Amino acid sequence: MRVGVVTFPGSLDDRDAQRAVRLAGAEPVALWHGDHDLQGVDAIVLPGGFSYGDYLRAGAIAARSPIMTEVVDAAGKGVPVLGICNGFQMLAEARLIPGAHTRNAHQQFIRRDQVLRVENAGTDWTSGFTEGQEITIPLKNADGRFVADAETVARIEGEGQVAFRYVGVNPNGSVDDIAGVSNARGNVVGLMPHPEHATEPGFGPDTPAAMASGVDGLTFFTSVIERALAK
């Protein structure tokens, strides 16, 4: 199983995503925004950061980079794609998922260990969770407020495309506390919080058991591997 991680100018968490892929048991493959080559990977991660300085809109220019033509094409064929934070914004800008992102309602950058509820455990990236399970992974963003018109929100709520919801605190003013969404097919998932930062004991969020021991994010990557092996 080979999982590609695309590096854009301004990507910050591409190496962490590669590390998470390795910890989950797959081989990470570095992909480059300026290429048209996905190197035959079985799944793709669009990592967090501030691609192209987030000029124009967060993720807007990255969504129109050469590699994204291939990512959109692969997603259409069912290849699993995970967009984390800036990658989530790219998925929205590329119209692979519904909605868009604006500045956080409170105007501030925010970083916190965020509790999420898994709303759909049927996607390629969430199948290792159970529906309703609460997980904790780090969140850090400025433009994290997910918005969509009322009709779109009603549709994605009705069709199970809301993958994750914020629990306790809505950190950015996202509509319906939505933290992550998927496409209709369930192979493309985007979310604002960072699962790749909760994959290794000692470097994750605090848990009641021990400091920095949270590894809830690892399940994203093991899910996609198990899905691929089952096919």
Add this chain to the structure above:
Amino acid sequence: MPTVVVEVMPKAELLDPQGKAVAGALSRLGRDRFTDVRIGKRFEVTVEGEVTDEVLAELRELGEELFSNAVIEDVVQVSVLDATPAR
């Protein structure tokens, strides 16, 4: 060379946190007659050659496809700033 201005605004029904922050500053300055502020974007695009209806239509399309995101923004104006050709 002529310049075309494309103006983009956040959708009216959407919270504009930046505008809200500026409106808050106005209120703190005692400028109470100004009750609301919304902040948009202005793109000045230099065009090679004449600005024809076709060029304006192309910029309208680019305004809707690239300069703005239709989920959160509207293109409110596409207009010629300076049609005087350079020397």
